[in-house]
Amino acid sequence: MLAWWRTIRLSIKELMLHPLRSSLTVLGIFIGVSSVIWLLAIGEGIGRKAEEQIVDLGARNIILNTVKPSGDQAGEGLYGVTREDFRRLKNTLEGHLERTVPIRALSKEFGRGPRTMEGRLVGTTAGFLEVMRMDVEEGGRFFAPIDSIEERPYCVLGPEARNELVPYGDPIGATVRIGDEFYEVIGVMKQKKSHSSDEKIKTDDYSKDIYIPIETFWRRIGDVIITTGSGLFKRDIVEVSQIVLEVQEQDQVLEMAQVVQDTLAAEHTMPDYTMTVPFELLEQARTTRLLFIVFLGMIAAISLVVGGIGIMNIMLATVTERTREIGIRRALGAKRHDITRQFLIESIVLSTIGGLLGIAAGLTCPLLASPVRRTLFYLFPSQMAALPEEIRNVEPMLVTWSIPLSLAIAVAVGVLFGVYPAMKAAQLDPIEALRHE
Template identity: 40%
Template sequence: MKRFLRMARIGSEGLKLHPLRSLLTALGIIIGVGTVIYMLAVIEGRGAEIQERIKARGSNNIILRAKKPQDDTKASASRSREVVYGLTYEDARRIHDTFDAVDVLVPVRDVSGSVYSGDARCDTVVMATVPWYLEVSRGSLQHGRWFTDLEMTDASPVTVLGAELARTLFLWKDPVGLSVRVGSKVYGVIGVLESTVTSDERESIKRDRAAYIPLTTVRERFGERNVKTGSGSMDIERVELHEVLLRVKETQDVVPVADAVRTMLRRFHTNEDYEMDVPLALLEEAQRESGKAKQLFGSIAAISLLVGGIGIMNIMLASVTERTREIGIRRALGAMRSDITLQFLVETLILSVAGGAIGIIGGIAAAAIHEQVVDDSTTMVTAMSVVLAFGISALVGVLAGVYPAVRASGMDPIEALRHE
């Protein structure tokens, strides 16, 4: 050990003599390690961001949406202008009755319509839903309240406004206690929602601009038909439910329940007139993607570290040749082969480990700069990536150092002393 420390000192002194050359030699490692740290930080940061957004949509949620079938246009045109598709109350009831794992089930029906407040008007979507909607949607009230079970049963004319809709209709006035008109009917405003945060921007806009009304009220006043008039034609759609939100009790049940629900719906829907969105599956997908990205960048980094290692080996070989005389002198004065091996190995090791350390600092700095320069980005330097990068640089140092060191120690001292 003492001997090792002595050789380490000799090795490090050798490096101090040529600071610029040492720096250039280590540059490959510095860049390689810096890249590893930086890229992993960006990937991790981006992954965390995506996960956050998906979690914001509820990792225990399963979202079913009505989807207008693609191949139905011709058939409907020949029979009638009425298109029937989407989820039904029956679907919702069946899911609710079948799956104990489903904690909360929220049916949503969209009705397009215009909402008026005096002269202010907003063409938007009325979302007909249930009193426990907020439990699943992850929305929250800015102020006021949501509608009650009683209002649901009574089909009361009450509404909660999305943040954006409230602003459009009432500007800075507090709409709670006032009323709005939807179609020809008047509804009392009982609450205003906060702006929504989801990973889907269109979904957020839709929710922020919607008026929320009890499902029973909507059924009573609008019937089951949606009438759309567009460019001279009139489409009548008959959709019972546009959305069914499910919340599953345990996270581990989410994917199996989603699969079972899909199977069940397939039996009752001959057309693909619905779609399923499982944030958790997206989360897993995102994790897989980020894993793949890590692998890809990992292999790029491995190549750059390999190149860095070759650079070090190259310089060390040149250095060994250049210092042949010194090696001869040291051998003549009593250095064993292993002393010489150790001296050069330590020199390479110090180079690569110091290079690794500089690279880590550089990578962390680059990640910090990235966060500042690129809008809306987070980076995350994990301890794991630092340890990994450091370990790899040490390994590269040893691998790149062994051959030059062995060559140095294998020299015949007499020959080495004669070397000019």
């Protein structure tokens, strides 16, 4: 043990004799280790953001959305999922569903006194909060089942709708005009806003929504959508904009999704609805995240290999410079394994110092992410604006296992690329080494 400690001290002293060369050698490992931690943290941040958006839709949900057929299949009349579809699915999947929520949404003008705004009127049921992962601010409430049954003229405001229509005072009990009718405010929703560049998981900005019981919507607003314009008059009928089915067991989601698909296929001959299964998207996102992290890790590992080549290059040059020193040590009784150990430890010291400095730099990733992002937006505004939002606003998340892994790889690189120079030094003939000038 004493021999190893003496060798380490001797190696450090030797490296300090050439500070610039040693620093440049350490720099290669430093860049490699910090790159591993930074790239994996960025990859983890992007992947987690995508997963959060999918989970926000509900991993046990099956979501059906009404879409208007395009091209030759488009026309006037009823299209999309219907109330009959809702009843049929509810009966077919009875025993497998936690809750079923129909949603009817329509653009409307809202008003209160002189204040007006454009927003979205959403008719739904009491289960909406659970399936959409939303909540109501304290002091208010969402609809109870009895509100829908009795078709009460109640409404719940989205955050921005509240700020536009009831900016001052307590909104609970206030009266809001929707179209030509009036509704009593019973609650205000908490803020929820989530966007994604992926259309499959894209969610809405709910802040301008106003919610009413769906039975009230069907009776007061109806199903007919009339579009008028210059020489244009169209009459469409939409009964349900969206149906959310929450399955009891997560491992049954894909099976139930197939049942839903088969049930609707018999009634819908046109492509007038889409089905989104967040659980399926979540599995795909997790697989993609893993592949993304592996890919970024491989890119960063290349930097470590380059750093290792730099170590080998410097150590080979060192062996040539110190040939006479090696001959003297051998003449004084040093064995080959002593020479091997000395040069190998020098290589390991270089890689370990670079690894530790790289880890310190890697840990700054979450702190420096925002300044770096602002700098990039300042220097390359158009290029940054063109990137997907998940990348533009990525919040790096340190991958804990990347820290010991990168240090272990750095030390392994030092050993791997230091073995050959060390062995070459040990194999020098003592007589020839003493003659070297």
